[in-house]
């Protein structure tokens with residue numbers, strides 16, 4: 001880990017509570033000529049190192065709230081504190097250097113290379129060429145793009161998803177403690193979007209920034225947020241809590257309505273494949289194993305199918321007893337292809353989607369190199385979904401009994 005990746009130091013007050021990274025105090029914005037405030041007296045705290053998602057219907061004031069934090073929009077009244085310091089009237093340029101910003105229309109400079117785009121802020125800060133070059137390569141690695149291949153390209157030579165990754169790298173360039181992200185995955189197709197969300201979570205485990213993330217997609221909020229603020233008109237906070245508590249204990253009919261139906265299914269977005277116990281007793285064999293040995297393994301197991309792996313341990317075919325009893329059996333083509341694979345960082349919701357496409361009714365878990373780790377079946381998914389609900393309901397009840405505040 002480099003020094004720039006180190007989590008930010010925490011400053012505690014006399015009572016030992018960590019100072020939130022961002023604190024908004026009765027923050028209000030009234031646009032010129034408007035009778036109603038777009039953002040009305042918002043008071044909230046964003047804890048250090050967490051992802052806080054602002055979610056709410058179109059026009060409720062999400063973007064305005066976010067842009068008040070880096071003062072792209074100046075507040076009409078109220079105060080903004082960054083790391084304990086009142087920044088409401090400080091130099092806005094200096095403030096913005098402490099806050100990375102990623103938006104949907106990434107705004108890369110078309111005539112700058114990838115390296116030049118990422119290096120914009122470090123250059124403004126007067127870093128040496130060598131330091132900028134090292135940082136660009138480090139960031140390209142971090143967002144999963146090979147520096148030697150990508151640093152010299154121009155934005156038009158990139159896919160939408162790659163441009164988005166460069167946008168994130170650029171916002172991280174000067175290692176700001178805070179990142180603001182406004183619908184960063186909004187304009188991207190669902191498959192790339194899911195991949196970028198997973199990469200984003202992996203990245204955050206490394207960089208541990210305080211991130212304010214705006215979306216209107218409640219599923220995205222549940223998947224990405226450590227905390228979610230559900231906003232109604234004028235950025236009024238309808239509920240500010242963990243995704244678990246919002247799903248299990250919506251504070252009002254408005255929140256319930258906003259979450260929509262299928263709260264149990266949405267809960268599956270809260271669990272990762274890596275956090276649950278995989279079934280590892282499913283029989284497996286190699287494609288080049290002897291047929292009698294493959295048959296023996298299947299017969300001696302409690303399973304009705306066996307998973308065939310290639311020489312590098314990657315799943316290839318599902319075979320059952322009938323497939324193995326045919327007169328001439330070629331293991332390379334026997335049975336059905338072993339599709340429906342997920343990696344450990346995928347959510348149980350991703351796993352369930354895969355399962356629905358699988359003839360075996362199970363998702364095959366593989367590591368990053370594609371080799372077999374175990375299986376997830378429907379029962380595991382259902383048991384996990386129920387236990388999330390139970391844990392969260394118990395937590396909420398205990399918090400109420402002890403009089404502790406759970407909402408922000």
Ligand SMILES: Nc1ncnc2c1ncn2[C@@H]1O[C@H](COP(=O)(O)OP(=O)(O)OP(=O)(O)O)[C@@H](O)[C@H]1O
Nearest residue numbers: 031032034038057058059060061062063064065216
């Ligand atoms: N520059 C402006 N001048 C006047 N009114 C504005 C301006 N920008 C936004 N508004 C109004 O302020 C309110 C909040 O807008 P904002 O863009 O913050 O909402 P949002 O929740 O981010 O919406 P969306 O999800 O559609 O992007 C809206 O009613 C909008 O019309």
